[in-house]
Ligand SMILES: NC(=O)C1=CN([C@@H]2O[C@H](COP(=O)(O)OP(=O)(O)OC[C@H]3O[C@@H](n4cnc5c(N)ncnc54)[C@H](OP(=O)(O)O)[C@@H]3O)[C@@H](O)[C@H]2O)C=CC1
């Protein structure tokens with residue numbers, strides 16, 4: 001049994017980790033870390049866990065936890081993991097960080113977009129960006145995994161085959177993305193109140209969303225070019241789900257079959273990426289509660305542009321599911337262990 005500790009187990013991403021890992025046959029949760037609910041029964045906070053989880057919450061003492069756990073998930077705000085990780089901890093245990101602390105390789109870029117000082121720049125180089133479909137081999141041997149952001153996961157996987165094959169002009173790329181409110185976490189914020197979100201849709205973070213440099217970095221690595229793009233996020237009145245619609249000019253005319261061949265080249269055999277049939281657009285409801293990302297595209301012959309689309313559950317493939325997929329790789333387990341959920345509907 002893999003002994004698992006979760007710091008931030010009382011947040012939305014942490015709660016989803018608990019749900020997924022409770023059904024994982026090779027994992028046992030030994031630490032439900034919290035900051036505000038220490039000594040309270042976990043199932044009193046999340047009643048879906050009644051008679052499933054008997055334990056109470058502990059604190060966020062990573063030093064002590066690292067002596068007990070084979071792997072620690074930090075589902076905590078930006079800056080937490082970087083402020084506590086040290087060499088001794090990584091000698092004892094593996095860490096999968098769900099925050100952005102180790103995703104961006106350039107410290108100055110991280111500090112500029114996140115507005116905080118990076119407390120452990122020495123571990124940035126070592127950290128592996130945990131996008132399993134691309135970095136599978138590196139993840140297997142990692143001590144520290146930077147679990148990708150929710151919007152970056154969906155954006156990247158929607159665009160990756162065409163960026164990698166050099167089929168689109170990266171300078172023309174525009175990404176429009178929409179998220180359900182669980183993406184903003186469980187903390188109380190006026191902007192996330194029912195009356196503010198219900199019956200409404202709005203853009204936010206326009207020209208300044210902190211996921212922009214992460215997407216640019218990863219698409220830059222895939223395409224071999226420096227990427228500068230427009231990325232606009234929207235908040236929509238649903239609990240879970242991310243929908244990405246991305247636009248770019250094709251470098252040369254391409255048929256449906258040629259583009260489809262590029263997607264198949266990278267995603268054939270990928271357990272969690274589904275390339276939909278011709279003309280079917282991804283929808284969040286068909287992936288909800290699952291670790292799938294549904295992708296598809298449409299060539300607009302009139303404008304010479306291609307529209308790339310993706311749908312994903314932000315809490316599963318966008319956070320906890322992908323983190324467990326990374327854990328499976330790090331411990332030599334089948335990649336889909338504990339993740340074989342069929343999407344919910346309705
Ligand atoms: N929500 C999502 O869809 C996604 C989230 N993420 C990332 O996962 C991380 C957690 O996000 P999310 O679950 O949404 O956030 P929440 O606000 O829902 O949960 C945050 C968790 O961290 C704990 N916490 C808060 N402040 C501190 C602190 N200073 N020190 C230690 N623990 C603290 C909270 O404890 P307590 O409850 O006890 O206060 C809670 O358990 C973030 O880095 C986020 O960016 C990544 C991808 C998607």
Ligand SMILES: CC(=O)N[C@@H](CCC(=O)OP(=O)(O)O)C(=O)O
Nearest residue numbers: 098099100149150179180183184
């Ligand atoms: C709806 C909503 O507010 N979404 C969040 C998603 C951020 C998130 O989850 O953070 P990481 O993926 O970087 O860890 C946002 O836009 O900031």
